[in-house]
Amino acid sequence: AQSVTQPDIHITVSEGASLELRCNYSYGATPYLFWYVQSPGQGLQLLLKYFSGDTLVQGIKGFEAEFKRSQSSFNLRKPSVHWSDAAEYFCAVGASQAGTALIFGKGTTLSVSS
Amino acid sequence: ETGVTQSPTHLIKTRGQQVTLRCSSQSGHNTVSWYQQALGQGPQFIFQYYREEENGRGNFPPRFSGLQFPNYSSELNVNALELDDSALYLCASSLGAARGTGELFFGEGSRLTVL
Numbered sequence: 001a002q003s004v005t006q007p008d009i010h011i012t013v014s015e016g017a018s019l020e021l022r023c024n025y026s027y028g029a030t031p032y033l034f035w036y037v038q039s040p041g042q043g044l045q046l047l048l049k050y051f052s053g054d055t056l057v058q059g060i061k062g063f064e065a066e067f068k069r070s071q072s073s074f075n076l077r078k079p080s081v082h083w084s085d086a087a088e089y090f091c092a093v094g095a096s097q098a099g100t101a102l103i104f105g106k107g108t109t110l111s112v113s114s
Numbered sequence: 115e116t117g118v119t120q121s122p123t124h125l126i127k128t129r130g131q132q133v134t135l136r137c138s139s140q141s142g143h144n145t146v147s148w149y150q151q152a153l154g155q156g157p158q159f160i161f162q163y164y165r166e167e168e169n170g171r172g173n174f175p176p177r178f179s180g181l182q183f184p185n186y187s188s189e190l191n192v193n194a195l196e197l198d199d200s201a202l203y204l205c206a207s208s209l210g211a212a213r214g215t216g217e218l219f220f221g222e223g224s225r226l227t228v229l
Contacts, residue, residue, distance in 0.1 A: 004156075036220075043118070043204060043220035044157070090156050100145060100208045100218055101170055104156030 002027050004091050006105035013081050014113050021076040021108050023091030032094030033074040034102060035065055039087045047089075050074065061085070086112045117141060118221035120205050126227045127195050135190040135224045137205030145210060146188040147218070148180060151202040163188055192226075200228045 003026045013019050025031055032051050036044040048059025055067040065076045074091060088107045095101040117140035127133050139146055145164045149157035159172035163182035177193040186207070192199055202225050206218040 041222065043222040044206075044218075045220070046217050049217070092156075095159060095172075099162070099164075099170065099210070100147060100206075101159045101162055101172065102157075102218065103159065104149075106154070106156045 002093060002095055002103050004093050004103055004105035006089075006091055006108050008108045009106070010109045010111070012111040012113055015083050016080050019076075019078045019081045019085070019110070021089050021091075021110070023074045023076065023105060024072050025074060025091070025093045026072065027093050031074075033065075033067060034092040034094075035059065035063070035074075035076050036090045036092060036104075037087050038090065038107075044090065047076070081110075081112055083112045083114065086110055118205060118207050118219050120203075120221040120224050122224055123222070124225045124227075126229060128229050129195055129197060131195050132191065132193045133195060133226060135192075135203050135205075135226070137188045137190070137207075137221060139186045139188070139205075139207035140219050143207035143209055143219070144186055145208045146182055146186065147206050147208075148188070148190045149204040149206065150174075150199075151204055151223070152198075153201070157204055160190070195228045197228050200226060202226075 005024045034049045035047040047063045048057045050057045050067045090107045092102040092104045095103045119138045121136045147162040148160040151157040162170040166182045179191045181189045202223040204223045206220045
């Protein structure tokens with residue numbers, strides 16, 4: 001069955017420090033992978049996506065993610081975190097039930113300390 | 115700003131009642147999907163509509179139903195509300211229905227509380 005696991009429920013990072021959020025997926029075929037961010041009271045915003053090709057994907061707001069098929073992982077990284085990055089981050093994989101349907105992980109809450 | 119608008123933003127219902135949530139897609143998008151996000155959880159796919167037909171469904175019972183209109187706006191209806199239906203309901207639109215056609219644009223959601 002398709003699934004997404006985000007092992008870290010809550011992470012605190014100092015402003016200016018680097019960030020890595022972990023994501024592991026289970027999917028039988030070539031996965032379509034996504035990272036979304038959700039700020040309080042807001043909808044989900046797409047940070048980046050991987051469909052095929054280069055396994056290092058660049059996104060908005062300085063984020064990047066690396067697809068590693070051998071590890072079934074799609075970790076999100078940012079070299080220097082800003083206070084405005086504090087939010088909930090969701091990893092998702094394209095589901096098979098419908099074309100654009102996604103299966104989301106439970107999310108990782110990022111707090112940024114000064 | 116994504117262009118996907120949802121109404122109402124908040125509502126309270128009692129167990130057994132029925133609720134209708136509404137969504138206006140981003141201009142030019144012909145596909146709408148609905149998700150349920152319980153507190154502390156990731157969004158769960160309910161169903162997708164393409165050209166006014168349901169063309170995919172997640173693991174939700176039949177009392178969750180929907181409609182898509184010719185202008186691509188959509189409704190989510192939930193009958194016989196249960197306490198566990200309390201959640202944020204998110205609508206998302208996209209340019210196409212096929213896998214890998216691109217980005218989902220989400221609205222800010224409708225928060226439903228069932229008492």
